[in-house]
Amino acid sequence: MTTKDIVYIALFAALTAALGLMPPIHFAGAALPPITAQSLGVMLAGAVLGAKRGGFALLLFIALVAVGLPLLSGGRGGFGVLLGTSGGFLLAWPFCAALIGYLIENDSAAGPVKTGVYVALGGIALMYAAGIPWMAFIGKLGLGKSLSIMVAYVPGDLVKVVLATLIARGLRRAYPNL
Amino acid sequence: MLDLYSPGTSVLHRLSPGVKMLSMALGATLLFLNQSLLITAAATLGILALYPVARLPLTKAAAQLRPLLVIFALFFAVQWYFESLTLAAYVVLRLAALILLASLVTLTTRSSDMIDTMTRGLRHLKPLGVHPEKVSLAISLALRFIPVLAQITTEVREAQKVRGLERSVIAVAMPMAIRAIKIADDISDAIDSRGYRS
Amino acid sequence: MITLNNVSVSFGERVVLNSLSLTLTERRIAVIGANGSGKSTFARLLNGLALPTSGEVIVDGLNSAKKGRELRRKVGFVFQNPDNQIVMPVVEEDLAFGMKNLGFSKDDIAAKTDEILARYNMSDLREHPAHLLSGGQKQLIAISGVLVMDPAIVVMDEPTTLLDLRNKRRVARAVAALPQMVITVTHDLDLITDYDRVIVIDDGGVFADGPPAEVIAAYQELMA
Numbered sequence: 152m153t154t155k156d157i158v159y160i161a162l163f164a165a166l167t168a169a170l171g172l173m174p175p176i177h178f179a180g181a182a183l184p185p186i187t188a189q190s191l192g193v194m195l196a197g198a199v200l201g202a203k204r205g206g207f208a209l210l211l212f213i214a215l216v217a218v219g220l221p222l223l224s225g226g227r228g229g230f231g232v233l234l235g236t237s238g239g240f241l242l243a244w245p246f247c248a249a250l251i252g253y254l255i256e257n258d259s260a261a262g263p264v265k266t267g268v269y270v271a272l273g274g275i276a277l278m279y280a281a282g283i284p285w286m287a288f289i290g291k292l293g294l295g296k297s298l299s300i301m302v303a304y305v306p307g308d309l310v311k312v313v314l315a316t317l318i319a320r321g322l323r324r325a326y327p328n329l
Numbered sequence: 330m331l332d333l334y335s336p337g338t339s340v341l342h343r344l345s346p347g348v349k350m351l352s353m354a355l356g357a358t359l360l361f362l363n364q365s366l367l368i369t370a371a372a373t374l375g376i377l378a379l380y381p382v383a384r385l386p387l388t389k390a391a392a393q394l395r396p397l398l399v400i401f402a403l404f405f406a407v408q409w410y411f412e413s414l415t416l417a418a419y420v421v422l423r424l425a426a427l428i429l430l431a432s433l434v435t436l437t438t439r440s441s442d443m444i445d446t447m448t449r450g451l452r453h454l455k456p457l458g459v460h461p462e463k464v465s466l467a468i469s470l471a472l473r474f475i476p477v478l479a480q481i482t483t484e485v486r487e488a489q490k491v492r493g494l495e496r497s498v499i500a501v502a503m504p505m506a507i508r509a510i511k512i513a514d515d516i517s518d519a520i521d522s523r524g525y526r527s
Numbered sequence: 528m529i530t531l532n533n534v535s536v537s538f539g540e541r542v543v544l545n546s547l548s549l550t551l552t553e554r555r556i557a558v559i560g561a562n563g564s565g566k567s568t569f570a571r572l573l574n575g576l577a578l579p580t581s582g583e584v585i586v587d588g589l590n591s592a593k594k595g596r597e598l599r600r601k602v603g604f605v606f607q608n609p610d611n612q613i614v615m616p617v618v619e620e621d622l623a624f625g626m627k628n629l630g631f632s633k634d635d636i637a638a639k640t641d642e643i644l645a646r647y648n649m650s651d652l653r654e655h656p657a658h659l660l661s662g663g664q665k666q667l668i669a670i671s672g673v674l675v676m677d678p679a680i681v682v683m684d685e686p687t688t689l690l691d692l693r694n695k696r697r698v699a700r701a702v703a704a705l706p707q708m709v710i711t712v713t714h715d716l717d718l719i720t721d722y723d724r725v726i727v728i729d730d731g732g733v734f735a736d737g738p739p740a741e742v743i744a745a746y747q748e749l750m751a
Contacts, residue, residue: 154525155517157463161470162478162509162516168471169478169505173498188498195506211467218443219333219435222475229333229435230350231393231428234357236400290404291420296411300403314499318506326510472616476658515611518576522604523614524596524628524676 159200159329163208164215167192171224176307186307187224193244194274194315197251198266199322199329206249213244239285240278247273255319267316274315275308332440341383341437346446349434356430366419373426376433383437393432394425401425444468466525470516481508528552529573529680529710534582536568543568545731546582551710553723557739558712559746560728569728570684570712574602587679600629603678607685609669613657618649618668621657625676643671647701663694667701680708687715716743 170192175185192212196205212222213233221228223241233241251273255266279301287297323329336342341349356376363369380390394401401421408417448468451461485504486495494500529551536544543565560566571577572584575591575598584591589598606612615621619640626636644650647667652660660668666686673681683702687695699718702709711719719725725742727735727749735745 152460152463153517154520155513157467158470158513158517158520161467162474162513164467164471165474165478166505166509168475169482170502172479172482173501188502191498191502195502199506199510207467211471214447215440215468215471218440218447219438220440220475221333225396227396230353230431231435234427234431235397235424236404289424290408291412291416292404292407296407311498314502318499318503321503322506322510325507329510469615469620473614473657476656477610480658512608512611515606515608516614518571519604519606519612520614522574522576522599523625523672524600525624526596526628 156204160204160208160211163192163196163200163205164212167196167209167212168215168222171222173224175224185224186304188311189224190240190244190274190278190308191311191315193248193278194251194270194311195319197248197273198255198270198315198319200248200252201256202249202252205252206245209245209248213241216241234289236286236289237282238289240282242285243278243281246281247278249273250277263316263320266320267312270315270319271309271312274312275305278308333435334439335385335389335436337384337437339383339437341379341433344437346438346443347450349438350443350446353430353434357427360423360426360430364419366415366422369419369422369426373422373429376426376429379433380429383433385433385436389436390429390432393428397424397428466520474512474516477512478505478509481505528587530585531572532583532585534572534579534584536565536572536577537580542731544572544728547733548582549726549733549736551724554708555719555722555724556708556710557719557722557725558710558728559714559716559719559725559743560734561750564728565731566712566728567684570604570682570710573680573682573710574599574604576604600676601679603673603676603681605666605670605673605681605683605686607688609662609665609689612669613665613672616657618644618655618657618660619653621668622672622675625672629676639675643675647671661694662690663697666690666694666698670698670701674705678707680710681705683709683711683713685713685715686711687713687718716746719743 167189170188173188175187193209196208199205200208216222216228217230217233219229223232232238251270254269254272255261258265261269283294283297283301286292287294290297360369360372377387377390380387401424404424405417405421408420448461448465451459451464455461482501482505485501489495489497489500531547531549534544534547535542558566558569568577572579572591573586575595578592586598586602589601591598613621615624622640622643623636626639640653644653649664649667652664657665657668670686687698690698695715695718702711713719720739722739724737725739726733727742727746729749734749735742
């Protein structure tokens with residue numbers, strides 16, 4: 152791993168933290184946690200940096216959250232958040248970024264739609280596949296009920312997939328040798 | 330950088346970060362293995378009792394749970410409606426106990442001390458190809474550039490405000506990502522020119 | 528002494544520097560030129576951050592293409608934007624970064640940190656987070672982080688561009704007091720009036736080279 156790889160890893164971890172400063176979108180009053188721009192960082196890291204660096208960037212981010220830095224949207228941090236109801240989603244982030252990176256690296260000729268599908272596979276499918284069972288386990292809820300809670304987040308996540316795909320393709324064109 | 334640490338000199342503050350993190354992991358596992366409401370309630374009280382030991386006011390404990398009240402209420406209602414009151418209480422108490430336990434570690438341990446403990450722990454992973462120096466460089470760089478990128482976010486949002494775009498994620502995220510990539514080249518040159526061996 | 532023998536640099540099709548041959552021995556040398564003239568690339572050649580596409584750069588007998596690490600140890604480099612040069616979150620950690628890379632002892636690092644902070648009146652900033660420094664403080668910390676590594680030559684790439692007048696002067700005084708050979712790439716003509724030699728780079732080649740007064744006059748005519 153070169154110096155530049157280390158720098159990219161650190162910068163995309165920092166970028167994910169900075170995206171937490173975007174104001175969250177409240178959509179169900181106070182009934183459900185708001186949608187934040189932060190998981191966009193997961194998608195961008197994977198799509199722009201590739202599997203290895205993208206995965207490490209989010210691993211670094213999650214480690215910094217774990218040790219108590221208030222980097223999650225709303226100034227949250229610490230082990231408590233990672234053990235809480237949305238812990239599965241957060242702990243999955245490094246793997247989601249790595250999967251997105253892996254899929255895109257192995258199909259460099261992919262058009263925008265295909266790239267979007269890859270981003271969705273890592274950024275929605277894998278994230279939910281890890282997060283929903285965790286939520287079910289922590290809350291003893293059963294998969295069905297947890298799944299129905301998360302359905303409310305799908306539209307927002309689809310928007311993020313489109314954004315991440317547009318941004319990542321733009322960046323890849325501007326900086327082909329990242 | 331600002332962390333969630335609450336300064337103090339109590340026994341819990343002085344305990345080594347490694348011991349605290351391992352105890353937390355053990356405690357969390359036990360909470361999950363145990364299925365009894367009574368024991369969970371006792372554990373919650375026991376963990377709460379540690380807050381005064383750490384000289385932390387109980388309002389601090391309440392502050393840890395406050396952001397989760399909505400989700401607690403949701404879980405409680407669902408469990409009560411579909412299952413039983415006992416299960417509802419068990420689930421919510423267990424969650425509260427977990428959060429309180431984890432927050433206790435966060436509140437009594439400096440982030441920098443935890444980072445030191447973790448990077449020291451990484452030395453044992455050297456045979457697996459982990460480079461602790463590279464990890465600690467990455468950590469330092471992230472800590473250095475989080476406030477820089479946060480500042481850039483604020484600047485970009487102000488610039489977009491003029492165009493009425495400050496809430497548009499793409500109008501903010503795109504320039505931020507471009508800035509991040511641009512400064513990456515300079516930073517790695519600066520690191521290399523200061524004698525760093527990668 | 529720095530020698531450039533027939534140095535050319537191109538990025539793909541674009542020729543940035545075209546067969547430069549120069550010998551640099553003066554204590555204070557300035558390099559000026561328009562944006563995109565190739566002067567930044569010129570600065571980066573001097574400590575091996577950029578390598579010639581053809582020709583060679585030799586600094587005190589070290590060829591930049593072969594002895595990159597030794598060269599970077601000898602030639603300190605100050606970047607235009609200190610925000611991208613300060614790599615550690617806290618001032619003292621950043622000052623220690625380069626020294627640690629060079630294998631300085633703990634005592635040496637502590638002593639040199641004390642000395643440099645005292646020299647620039649910044650001892651109270653020792654444990655300060657880097658992102659809370661003012662622009663002038665940041666540039667002085669960035670310069671300090673290079674000086675503690677004891678370079679024989681200091682190359683600066685537009686060190687005052689982002690500073691206000693007061694901080695420009697502060698940095699200029701700090702640079703003037705250095706015992707080392709200093710090569711400054713700049714747009715800031717006030718900074719270089721008492722330099723020993725000024726080189727104007729234009730369109731990838733040397734347009735003028737000599738003492739400040741006449742070279743700056745020629746440069747102003749070129750830009751008019």
